[in-house]
Amino acid sequence: MKASVAHQNLLIDLQKIDTTIMACGVKLSNLPEHEQIKAIHKRLEDSAIELKVVETELEDVSIDLRRSEVDVEAVTDRMKKDEARLNAGTASPKELEQTQHELATLAKRKAELEDGELEIMMRHDSVKKRLDELASDEVGLKQLELELNVRLENAKTEIGADLERAKSDRASLVPQIETALYELYEKVRTSANGVGAALLIGNKCDGCHLEINAIEIERIKSLATDELLRCEECRRILVRI
């Protein structure tokens, strides 16, 4: 096929635009924010599951704590009553002895209950602390998700603008290229990883980066400039500089 040098050069311009369009597509589908947002969703899901478990635990511990407080109050009330009876001085010596004995038992019981209460309080504090941590994590993750979404949208807008510009450049360039030449370029491009035309740089095809043998180079040199070349290795349209 024959094509003027000007038309061959237009193919290289078109190739640059098509490479940009391809690169935009790759960039759009590989934006790191997609994976980062997915990871945050997973963490939020895990956190929500743990939050439910910890909330139930806190309810249980709160009930235990209240029950323990009631037990301590009951013993304390009984001790107060016994002490009042002792202080009133109206009891018989036998009753006094019994009350003193009961007071000693109650004091021991109270100490045990208070130890238990302290233990429950500590458990309550630790569960509450974990709940607060989870709630604060959730706030942090949601904030991060928000920021990532903004970054994602900005990146998409930026790449989208490049893509639109390239598409518009392409639309104005294509009509300037001879139909048969354009059709050949398109045919090669679809079968050669999106690269239909490449420059011949020195003795290398810029499409497949392979060296062209000396005999072929000599043959190319002898050809008229409007003779359309194809790389023997990759079959791409080869344009001389």
Ligand SMILES: [Zn+2]
């Ligand atoms: Zn090649």
